[in-house]
Amino acid sequence: MAAFGRTFPFYTGPKPTFPMDTTSAVIIIIFLTALVTFIVILPGIRGKMRLFWLLRVVTSLFIGAVILAVNFSSEWSVGQVNTNTSYKAFSSSWISADIGLQVGLGGVNITITGTPVQQLNETINYNEEFIWRLGENYAEEYAKALEKGLPDPVLYLAEKFTPRSPCGLHRQYRLAGHYASATLWVAFLCWLLTNVMFSMPVLVYGGHMLLATGIFQLLALLFFSVGTSLTPPCPLRLGTAVLLTHHGPAFWITLITGLLCVLLGLAMGVAHRMQPHRVKAFFNQSVEEDHMLDWSPEEGGVLSPRYRSMADSPEPQDIPLSEAASPEPCCKEEHCGESGCAL
Template sequence: MTFYDGIYPFYPLQRTSFIFSTNLLTIILVFLVLAASFLLILPGIRGKSRFFWMFRILISLFIGAVIVALNFTADWAQASLKANSTYKSFSIAVVDADVGLHVGLYGINITLRGNPVNQLNETIDYNEEFRWTGQLDEQYAEALDRGLPNPILYIAEKFTRNSACGLIYQYRYSGRYASATLWTAFCCWLLANILFSMPVILYAGYMMLATAAFIFFSMASFSTIYNLPQCAFTIGDATFTTAYSHSFWLALATGVLCTLIGVLVVLLDLLVPDRVREVFSVGGDDDEDDQHSDFPHGYFNSSFLEGVAIEGGMKKGVTLDPLTISHLVERL
């Protein structure tokens, strides 16, 4: 059989990257456009508040982008090893390769990269995705038909319904609840940003704390898989198990950041509420009433008041001298 650029002609190209998928790139692009749009209005803000607004916008967009992106990343947990293993079925050929397993909330990615990449007259560089949303057993059967390497098939078989490990039930349901709580955290983040532009800064701080709480709930949901007996993966003479990866620790850092922001806003609003509203460029109800009142200050005509005082004194039979009238005008 002939080769084309080191790939068998009847094998399709690897389908996705376990780090930068198209969904993840779309999310990053959307939030970068939002950041650029908000930064364009910064020159119109005068004084030191410009830097505060820039810091606030960037931090807020970073939190929102992380919350959404964590739903689509494929490295909440991972495991990797270097092993000498048989390459294909019905063959005794052995390859030296790096094997990786990357677990996300919606599926897994299995990577196989040779050391070196070119072995057995073939380019050994695979990256296969298996998603919970579809029938993973059918995806595994399709992988068998395609003739994928043995290490990939061995790991994928551990996540089928017929496997004794039951990994699909552990990771699928824990990932489903983690994703649901992350989307709830995103809704809380949206409400917090709306409340930050209103005089109710205290409730905006509460919503930031709620955002952090739901991020922590998602982490707790994903962590439930480690309360069960772990299924060990053995490839060749090496064994490995999954452990928390980048997305999990990024979620933890984002949750801590939201907690710090929420606690700081709540404390400052309780201690110096007027100063906090001034910093966020919002005013209270009393300030708005004073600013938008039709008659913010009263001005009286002294001549008119003198006439009113004299007329009132005459009606009551009291005669007011000019000195008394001047004192009354000064008091008013």
């Protein structure tokens, strides 16, 4: 290291950064491509059904994209502070930087950007991720960060989330992230079933699954909030300031989407009870498609199906036979003896 003329210890160059999370960017691009595809075929739909169809597609794609994106997002709990702090180990040099912390369901992301970026003859712009998802070892990633010689603020924050840290952040955030992620995957499955049922003449069950989609999203928020509040907050002191965390954009957009799904599911059930024909018209379904299934609000509540009984079926009609086929008496009673017809 001394041969390269570097200050001990030797730091590798900062990694190139991307403006946003690459996984979230891929998910957004996929759903935007699907939306553009549906918009291309939109002119083939006639009348006011074009607007109804576009509204359904946009709402459904938005809900699906949010469920997937927040599952991989690192902005469930965020914090940022501008402070003067040490930059390298065994060095008295201090820097002024913006330090950010983003905690997701599968790991933690730490950023440090100098203000200005060029300080101490270096470009101070780091974005480091430490993962604790299934199959990943957080302690090994932290050990590799020590070997690489990352800046002091990054190592300090990453050390707070190690399994052996007295703060206990690793256990509470890891468990909360696992349960919340599993619940969001169930919500995504309910979203898929919702789209399948809305494309079939079982709209009431589609409303059921849409309601379940919202409920599982709200359960994911509950698991994350309860899991991250089991222990008192650990102070994160960086130089002359203290880094405080709060719920991030992923948390709030999940809350909004979950409430939207719950309201739409309830509205679907009420509308199916009050105006079933308008609901079928909104989903471009004719009444003849489900003539064998009669939805009765009187029996079984709002969303209970009832098949027609034999009493509700139309009465059978007696079809008279034609005159040629119906036999006539060969003679009347008073003339039977004269004509000699056989009985």
